[in-house]
Amino acid sequence: xxxxxxxxxxxxxxxxxxxxxxxxxxxxxxxxxxxxxxxxxxxxxxxxxxxxxxxxxxxxxxxxxxxxxxxxxxxxxxxxxxxxxxxxxxxxxxxxxxxxxxxxxxxxxxxxxxxxxxxxxxxxxxxxxxxxxxxxxxxxxxxxxxxxxxxxxxxxxxxxxxxxxxxxxxxxxxxxxxxxxxxxxxxxxxxxxxxxxxxxxxxxxxxxxxxxxxxxxxxxxxxxxxxxxxxxxxxxx
Numbered sequence: 001x002x003x004x005x006x007x008x009x010x011x012x013x014x015x016x017x018x019x020x021x022x023x024x025x026x027x028x029x030x031x032x033x034x035x036x037x038x039x040x041x042x043x044x045x046x047x048x049x050x051x052x053x054x055x056x057x058x059x060x061x062x063x064x065x066x067x068x069x070x071x072x073x074x075x076x077x078x079x080x081x082x083x084x085x086x087x088x089x090x091x092x093x094x095x096x097x098x099x100x101x102x103x104x105x106x107x108x109x110x111x112x113x114x115x116x117x118x119x120x121x122x123x124x125x126x127x128x129x130x131x132x133x134x135x136x137x138x139x140x141x142x143x144x145x146x147x148x149x150x151x152x153x154x155x156x157x158x159x160x161x162x163x164x165x166x167x168x169x170x171x172x173x174x175x176x177x178x179x180x181x182x183x184x185x186x187x188x189x190x191x192x193x194x195x196x197x198x199x200x201x202x203x204x205x206x207x208x209x210x211x212x213x214x215x216x217x218x219x220x221x222x223x224x225x226x227x228x229x230x231x232x233x234x235x236x237x
Contacts, residue, residue, distance in 0.1 A: 037067040047071030050234075051093045055215075061087040062221075075228035078221040082119075089125070090227070091215025094234040097129065099208045100194050104237040107158075110139065110214060111185040113228040119143030119219035120227070126190065128207035134174045135197065137162075137190070140182035145219055147176035154180070157196055158189035166203065175203060 036045050036052075043054040048071030056064050062081055068074035071092065080087040096106065112122055124137040136147065139160075149167020155177075156162070162177035175197055190212070197203050212234050216227045 034069050037065060039063065039065040049094070051095075053091050053093065053215075054088070055090055056088040058085050058087040060085065063224075064088055064090065064218075066090055072232050073230060075226060076216065077224055077226050078216075078218050079224040080218055080221045082220040082222045085219065087218050087220070089213075089215050089217045091125065091213040092229065092232055093211050093213045095211055096209045096234075096236055098236065099206050100191075100198055101206050103191055103194075103209070105189075106191040106194070106209070106212070106234075106236045107187060107189045108212065108214065108232065108234045109185075109187040110232045111230040112140075112232075113226075113230060114140060114142070114184065114216070115221070115225040115227070116142065118221040118225050119145050120221065121145050121217045122227075123215070123217055124188065124190070125211075125213040125215070126194075127210050127213070128204075129210035130207075131210075132172050133204050133207060134169075134172050135194070136174065136176045137188060137193070138176065138178045139186065139188070140179065140184065142182075143219065145217075147178055148174050149176065152201075155196065157193050158191075159187060173203070 038054060040054060041056045043066055045052055047068060050071035052066060052068055052074055054064060054066040060081060060083055062079045064076055064078040066076045074092060076090045078088065114122055120143065121138045121141040126135040147165040148169055149165040152164040152166050154161065154163050161180045163180060165176040167174050177193065214232050
């Protein structure tokens with residue numbers, strides 16, 4: 001499956017448009033949304049140094065509402081039909097804007113509560129500033145979903161074991177790291193993964209890392225499912 005997780009206007013230009021009248025604002029946000037909530041397709045807000053995006057970008061999407069208690073505690077209720085194709089990537093974004101060699105560290109800790117049904121992955125999506133390269137780190141997945149590209153074997157990096165895939169979606173190269181076992185919490189040391197891509201494999205040069213995103217790439221969630229980020233932090237130096 002191809003993955004396109006650019007936010008807002010760029011995503012709207014690259015992805016198929018939602019059909020007229022498609023499900024923006026049809027569901028209700030949960031009562032836990034003490035600070036912010038929205039059901040708008042491109043809803044976004046900045047809290048505590050992070051930007052949150054509802055990001056309903058795929059064709060044939062259903063209703064989805066995002067809520068946030070803070071920039072690091074948020075979630076969505078999504079009701080997307082049981083059809084193929086990614087419908088949305090609600091996410092939390094942290095701007096980095098440093099080259100790989102200038103980074104002394106880049107890591108993230110996550111804790112999520114995700115449904116046992118539907119079709120989705122919970123993933124980091126890391127972009128260079130030119131959007132030539134997309135590095136996806138899947139920490140869990142459910143249902144008939146899979147990465148774009150072909151298998152490049154397995155590797156242990158950043159505190160986890162991954163199955164690695166390399167491909168292109170026609171607009172940029174995609175390097176996908178799929179955790180060998182599902183996890184709902186943990187810490188990922190991201191910098192060694194970037195250095196492995198750059199130095200060990202030679203798949204990219206000394207790119208400037210723009211954004212580290214974390215969220216849920218949802219293909220289907222029929223009947224309405226809750227995806228909750230209990231905590232998520234990204235730190236760099």
